[in-house]
Amino acid sequence: MPARDQRTTITQVANAAGVSIQTVSNVIRGRGRVGEATRERVAKVISELNYVPHPGASSMRSNRTGQLAHPMPPQSFEPTNNINVEFIRGLVAAAATHDYHVVLTRSDGDPEEIAELCRSGRIDGFVFTGMQPDDPRMETAHRLGMPFACFGRTAPDLPQTWVDIHNADGTDEATTLLIETGHRTIAFLGHESPYFWDAERRDGYLQAMARAGLKSRVALCGSTDKDIEAAARKLLGRGRPSAIVCSSDRLAVALYAEAGRRGIEVGKDLALTGFDDWIVGRNLSPALTTVSTDLHDIAGRVVDRFLTELDGPTGAPGEFVPVELLRRGSA
Known part of the structure; x- marks a missing residue:
């Protein structure tokens, strides 16, 4: 039992009862769908640990x-x-x-x-x-x-x-899939931004390429349509890779469009992966391989x-x- 001068936290109650913090909160407030056995177990732990909700919570x-x-x-x-x-x-x-x-x-x-x-x-x-x-x-x-x-x-x-x-896990897995299917010239197209998730998605690609001993090629672009289209043209020009990992489905869609203009067949001549699972990507032909998040x-x-x-x-x-x-x- 915690010492008397140490306030028991709701996290300690949840851990001791083997439930989530939200379940403990629901029991305290008398709301939510909580089974009777679970409710009794949480109530018993609250009593044993002398848990008292935040002093200002009631007011x-x-x-x-x-x-x-x-x-x-x-x-x-x-x-x-x-x-x-x-x-x-x-x-x-x-x-x-x-x-x-x-x-x-x-x-x-x-x-x-x-x-x-x-x-x-x-x-x-x-x-x-x-x-x-x-x-x-x-x-x-x-x-x-x-x-x-x-x-x-x-x-x-x-x-x-x-x-x-885990942003890096997503692009790492996408890059690994491309490596396992035989690709060796794999580029990354990402957003040039201050946001940590863009950096992490780039890092996931880099760690998968390093693990396989392959040379990386990173291209970054701004967020405007003009910037993205220019990046797609450059990547699919002379010396294009056989596969491209994109940090968003929006970037992948732009590559589909540029590939079509150049007579490059996605899925056959060029492999692409995205991130986000846009509905647009699902309806492309062929459909876009992508990293999905359940928003x-x-x-x-x-x-x-x-x-x-x-x-x-x-x-x-x-x-x-x-x-x-x-x-x-x-x-």
């Missing part, structure tokens, strides 16, 4: 608004950002199962925008996406005592209230994590969700 609960803010960075509004659209769909659906409404706001990353929302009394917390190095949004929310959860990792000195994917599942996990933080900081670590390589005709 905060009575003042909750049922509103969850999702500040959207400018790139989220781009028509090509299919990932954000799918994540929002999952976020709204997951929040609704807990009687929460999602408030979408545009944010340029100004910490004062976040501070104003914290002070407004109109929201119970945040869901953040599009994290950048030294992102001030989470630091501001944390400093003002506002709960948050993220799709993407937070800085080490902030609460690790995030859910994310609805991730959104649900992010909402669950937010809800557990409402009862006070849990101190629990972030959570990685596995990716899946979908093998189709392009590779």
Whole structure:
């Protein structure tokens, strides 16, 4: 039993009972679908560990608004950002199962925008996406005592209230597939950006190539259609590789178009892999081999994590969700 001067955390209760943090939270709040045997086991552990929810939780609960803010960075509004659209769909659906409404706001990353929302009394917390190095949004929310959860990792000195994917694992597996099917000249086409996931996807390709003792070839481009088309023309010009690993399906789609203009047959003359599982990629001929992320599942996990933080900081670590390589005709 913890010493009397040490507060038992909800994470310790969950570990001792062999359940998730969300299940413990549901038992405490008397909501959610929890089996009777599980409910009794959790209640017994709560009693044995003398667990007491965060001191302010009860008073905060009575003042909750049922509103969850999702500040959207400018790139989220781009028509090509299919990932954000799918994540929002999952976020709204997951929040609704807990009687929460999602408030979408545009944010340029100004910490004062976040501070104003914290002070407004109109929201119970945040869901953040599009994290950048030294992102001030989470630091501001944390400093003002506002709960948050993220799709993407937070800085080490902030609460690790995030859910994310292993980006490098996805491109490593895609590159390994190409190597195992006989390709030796494999290039990588990625986005030139400050976001950690773009760097990780490049790293996954590089580690697979190094492991196989093959020479790597990395091409990076900007985010405009013009930039992407120029990169595709260059890669498919003189000395083109036999296969290309792309850090997004959008890049792979551009390579399909350029290959068609040059009479190069994808799946036969050129192997391609993507990342994200756009619906467009599924409908290409041949269909695009890609790394898939279950955005609805991730959104649900992010909402669950937010809800557990409402009862006070849990101190629990972030959570990685596995990716899946979908093998189709392009590779």
